[in-house]
Amino acid sequence: MEIIIQPTPEAATKIAARLVASVIQTKPAGVLGLATGSTPLRLYRELVEMKLDWSKLTTFNLDEYVGISPQHPQSYHSFMWENLFQHVNVATKNVNIPDGLAKDIPGFCARYENKIAATGGIDLQLLGIGTDGHIGFNEQTSSLASRTRIKTLTPQTRQDNARFFGGEEKVPHHVITMGIGTILEARQCLLLAFGKNKARAIAEAVEGPITSMNPASALQQHPKVTVCLDEESAAELKLQDYYRYVYDHKPDWQTI
Ligand code: GLP
Numbered sequence: 193m194e195i196i197i198q199p200t201p202e203a204a205t206k207i208a209a210r211l212v213a214s215v216i217q218t219k220p221a222g223v224l225g226l227a228t229g230s231t232p233l234r235l236y237r238e239l240v241e242m243k244l245d246w247s248k249l250t251t252f253n254l255d256e257y258v259g260i261s262p263q264h265p266q267s268y269h270s271f272m273w274e275n276l277f278q279h280v281n282v283a284t285k286n287v288n289i290p291d292g293l294a295k296d297i298p299g300f301c302a303r304y305e306n307k308i309a310a311t312g313g314i315d316l317q318l319l320g321i322g323t324d325g326h327i328g329f330n331e332q333t334s335s336l337a338s339r340t341r342i343k344t345l346t347p348q349t350r351q352d353n354a355r356f357f358g359g360e361e362k363v364p365h366h367v368i369t370m371g372i373g374t375i376l377e378a379r380q381c382l383l384l385a386f387g388k389n390k391a392r393a394i395a396e397a398v399e400g401p402i403t404s405m406n407p408a409s410a411l412q413q414h415p416k417v418t419v420c421l422d423e424e425s426a427a428e429l430k431l432q433d434y435y436r437y438v439y440d441h442k443p444d445w446q447t448i
C-alpha cells in the first residue's frame with residue numbers, strides 16, 4: 193500500500209487525479225471502476241477540467257440503491273451523470289451502474305460480474321470509505337471473498353447517507369454492490385478519504401488486522417493500492433512519519 197498524506201483534501205485530490213489521468217492516457221480503452229459519495233466529487237471536477245478522452249473507456253460503478261429508479265435524484269445513476277458523465281465524452285453504452293430496479297437481482301449481479309470479466313477486468317478501481325470501514329456498500333462482516341450481490345445497509349450507513357435523502361426514513365434498506373472479492377480483482381485500487389470522521393476507519397484499514405469488521409482492510413491483500421489522505425483522515429495512523437518519508441523519497445522513475 194502506498195499511503196500519501198497531504199495537507200488538504202484539495203492537494204490529495206490533485207495527486208489522485210494525476211493517477212486516474214495517467215491510467216486513462218496509458219490505456220485509452222481501459223476499464224475504470226467508479227465510486228460515489230462526497231469524497232470523489234472534487235476528483236471528478238478535476239478530471240472534467242483535465243479534458244481527457246473518455247470515448248473508448250468503459251466504466252463500472254461500485255453500487256446502487258435497490259428500489260429507486262435511475263432518474264431518482266439520489267440514485268447513484270443520477271449522481272454519476274450529474275457529477276461526471278455529462279461533462280465528459282464517455283459513450284453511454286460503456287457506462288455500467290447496477291440496476292436498482294432489477295427484477296431478478298441475483299441474475300443481474302451475475303451478469304454484472306460477467307460483464308466486468310468480459311471487458312478484461314477493471315484497470316483502476318476508485319474507492320471511498322465509510323465511517324465503519326465499508327467499501328462500496330460492503331458493510332462490516334461482508335465476506336472478504338464476496339461478489340456483486342444485494343446487501344442490507346446498517347443503521348449507521350443509513351444515518352450517514354440520510355443527509356442526501358432529506359431524512360433517514362427515505363434511505364433505502366437494500367443496495368446492490370460489487371463484492372470485496374470483485375474489488376480485489378481490479379489491477380489497481382485508489383482509496384480516498386478526507387476528514388476526521390474517517391480517521392479511525394483508515395487507521396484500522398491500513399494498520400489493523402485484516403478483518404471483515406473493517407472491509408477496507410482487505411485491501412492489504414491487494415498488490416497495488418494507493419491511499420490518498422488529508423491530514424485529518426490520516427490523524428490516527430501510527431506510522432504517519434514513515435509514510436511521509438517514503439513519499440518524500442519516492443524514486444524519480446516511479447510516477448504517481
Ligand atoms: C457510501 C458509498 C461508498 C462511499 C461511502 C462514503 O456508503 N456507497 O462508496 O465510500 O458512502 O461516502 P462519503 O464519501 O460521502 O463519506
